[in-house]
Amino acid sequence: xxxxxxxxxxxxxxxxxxxxxxxxxxxxxxxxxxxxxxxxxxxxxxxxxxxxxxxxxxxxxxxxxxxxxxxxxxxxxxxxxxxxxxxxxxxxxxxxxxxxxxxxxxxxxxxxxxxxxxxxxxxxxxxxxxxxxxxxxxxxxxxxxxxxxxxxxxxxxxxxxxxxxxxxxxxxxxxxxxxxxxxxxxxxxxxxxxxxxxxxxxxxxxxxxxxxxxxxxxxxxxxxxxxxxxxxxxxxxxxxxxxxxxxxxxxxxxxxxxxxxxxxxxxxxxxxxxxxxxxxx
Amino acid sequence: xxxxxxxxxxxxxxxxxxxxxxxxxxxxxxxxxxxxxxxxxxxxxxxxxxxxxxxxxxxxxxxxxxxxxxxxxxxxxxxxxxxxxxxxxxxxxxxxxxxxxxxxxxxxxxxxxxxxxxxxxxxxxxxxxxxxxxxxxxxxxxxxxxxxxxxxxxxxxxxxxxxxxxxxxxxxxxxxxxxxxxxxxxxxxxxxxxxxxxxxxxxxxxxxxxxxxxxxxxxxxxxxxxxxxxxxxxxxxxxxxxxxxxxxxxxxxxxxxxxxxxxxxxxxxxxxxxxxxxxxxxxxxxxxxxxxxxxxxxxxxxxxxxxxxxxxxx
Numbered sequence: 001x002x003x004x005x006x007x008x009x010x011x012x013x014x015x016x017x018x019x020x021x022x023x024x025x026x027x028x029x030x031x032x033x034x035x036x037x038x039x040x041x042x043x044x045x046x047x048x049x050x051x052x053x054x055x056x057x058x059x060x061x062x063x064x065x066x067x068x069x070x071x072x073x074x075x076x077x078x079x080x081x082x083x084x085x086x087x088x089x090x091x092x093x094x095x096x097x098x099x100x101x102x103x104x105x106x107x108x109x110x111x112x113x114x115x116x117x118x119x120x121x122x123x124x125x126x127x128x129x130x131x132x133x134x135x136x137x138x139x140x141x142x143x144x145x146x147x148x149x150x151x152x153x154x155x156x157x158x159x160x161x162x163x164x165x166x167x168x169x170x171x172x173x174x175x176x177x178x179x180x181x182x183x184x185x186x187x188x189x190x191x192x193x194x195x196x197x198x199x200x201x202x203x204x205x206x207x208x209x210x211x212x213x214x215x216x217x218x219x220x221x222x223x224x225x226x227x228x229x230x231x232x233x234x235x236x237x238x239x240x241x242x243x244x245x246x247x248x249x250x251x252x253x254x255x256x257x258x259x260x261x262x263x264x265x266x267x268x269x270x271x272x273x274x275x276x277x278x279x280x281x
Numbered sequence: 282x283x284x285x286x287x288x289x290x291x292x293x294x295x296x297x298x299x300x301x302x303x304x305x306x307x308x309x310x311x312x313x314x315x316x317x318x319x320x321x322x323x324x325x326x327x328x329x330x331x332x333x334x335x336x337x338x339x340x341x342x343x344x345x346x347x348x349x350x351x352x353x354x355x356x357x358x359x360x361x362x363x364x365x366x367x368x369x370x371x372x373x374x375x376x377x378x379x380x381x382x383x384x385x386x387x388x389x390x391x392x393x394x395x396x397x398x399x400x401x402x403x404x405x406x407x408x409x410x411x412x413x414x415x416x417x418x419x420x421x422x423x424x425x426x427x428x429x430x431x432x433x434x435x436x437x438x439x440x441x442x443x444x445x446x447x448x449x450x451x452x453x454x455x456x457x458x459x460x461x462x463x464x465x466x467x468x469x470x471x472x473x474x475x476x477x478x479x480x481x482x483x484x485x486x487x488x489x490x491x492x493x494x495x496x497x498x499x500x501x502x503x504x505x506x507x508x509x510x511x512x513x514x515x516x517x518x519x520x521x522x523x524x525x526x527x528x529x530x531x532x533x534x535x536x537x538x539x540x541x542x543x544x545x546x547x548x549x550x551x552x553x554x555x556x557x558x559x560x561x562x563x564x565x566x567x568x569x570x571x572x573x574x575x576x577x578x579x580x581x582x583x584x585x586x587x588x589x590x591x592x593x594x595x
Binding site (some may be wrong): 006007010017026028031034035060090110116145159176177180182195202233241248251255259 | 301308316374375379382391393412457492511575
């Protein structure tokens with residue numbers, strides 16, 4: 001009898017944990033369905049190619065926001081990815097047990113725990129208050145800093161798992177250390193560095209809080225990178241809270257585009273890393 | 282490379298490369314120090330002007346120059362704790378299903394789901410929470426509860442939809458994947474010999490995970506909770522869109538169905554209006570307070586996780 005009740009307990013645990021897992025998947029499916037169902041009706045040619053209509057007028061598009069998100073992300077990547085890779089290389093190949101290395105490690109790890117709105121305030125106090133106007137450069141600065149810890153960690157971890165045989169073979173051949181680090185160790189680890197950079201790009205594509213006090217928003221095409229710039233993220237926030245039905249619908253349309261971008265990058269990364277695991281096994 | 286280069290030439294290249302790496306790393310350290318210094322400098326008008334009353338005051342009245350941050354700080358802590366409280370059992374359920382019961386074929390799709398849920402931008406959670414969940418929760422959860430047990434102050438009416446409890450719920454959904462993926466990693470580390478020993482002695486999978494898996498991962502699970510807590514404390518957009526941005530909670534209206542204001546939603550919704558130095562300084566001091574709280578949870582997380590990693594290696 002006792003055996004049966006223990007087995008029953010196990011069966012209950014199995015079904016309960018399955019039910020909880022299904023329950024946790026529901027919000028994801030629900031969000032994706034809401035975004036697709038509401039967003040798809042907003043999308044048409046004018047929506048993709050036009051700029052937002054002035055308040056009170058109907059129609060208009062979000063092309064300037066799509067463009068702005070891509071420009072700011074590109075500028076953030078130009079700043080964040082190289083610094084992240086160099087820092088990761090340092091941590092993996094050059095770091096010692098000394099205070100300098102541990103200060104770098106602590107800074108990188110602490111950065112990844114800092115709330116994104118804090119980076120927005122940081123960029124505001126360091127750039128916006130000095131140039132005295134909102135600028136897309138400040139947004140790229142804030143987002144770039146957010147990329148550094150992700151890229152650095154991915155670089156460090158994928159370089160660390162490179163076998164020491166490679167390094168020793170390079171030393172035996174008399175290859176200088178920088179060639180060994182860049183061409184051999186980084187060369188072997190490049191897959192991990194690329195996926196880390198892609199994930200960092202996906203991550204900042206969805207960040208909104210750092211843009212609020214930096215790039216602000218604009219109803220027009222960008223005139224320069226030192227000017228306020230519309231982004232998909234801030235457009236969703238502003239339009240969703242605007243109270244006008246058409247604007248809310250456009251916010252859903254922008255959400256669809258943003259989710260497609262972020263999900264596409266994540267799925268590409270998943271497929272690529274899965275193939276690598278298979279090859280590894 | 283052409284011809285034979287002298288070794289001193291290589292030495293110079295090596296030195297240049299090393300300095301390049303060091304300067305990039307120094308930039309990171311410098312940025313981190315600058316982050317702190319700029320926030321402290323930015324909040325000086327408030328630190329000098331408001332004093333300690335900033336942390337204990339309950340009124341926020343920029344027109345009369347009164348800045349008390351206590352409701353925002355309490356809201357941030359309470360919503361995050363509630364969210365993590367909801368998320369822990371769900372995340373552990375997912376981790377137990379994944380490591381013990383899930384068929385091998387289901388594991389990859391499951392990790393895709395968990396990672397995608399973690400990747401959805403917070404502003405999307407915000408628009409979904411505001412326009413889809415808030416009306417539903419108002420009609421089907423809050424109103425019935427208010428009419429049945431509304432005499433208890435923390436469940437009191439009226440039901441607004443957007444509220445402290447909705448913010449906690451959305452936050453819980455956002456931190457579930459973070460806690461779950463770390464818990465999966467930790468439970469997968471259970472020494473296989475211990476697990477096999479349990480099973481060969483006739484234990485069920487449930488008994489093996491309860492007696493060996495979870496106790497073995499105990500400290501790590503606490504670390505996972507700290508990680509989720511850190512994320513919840515600093516979350517901005519989703520919270521700002523669903524919490525209602527009212528300074529009533531908890532002193533004027535203690536109900537969890539009442540709209541509230543967190544540190545992040547206060548900053549996000551008022552930073553543009555902050556024209557005077559002390560107003561902007563007060564908001565930056567809020568950000569500084571948040572930074573200190575989240576760094577403390579982050580340090581606790583890393584301390585615990587390093588300890589468990591060392592134990593796992595032994």
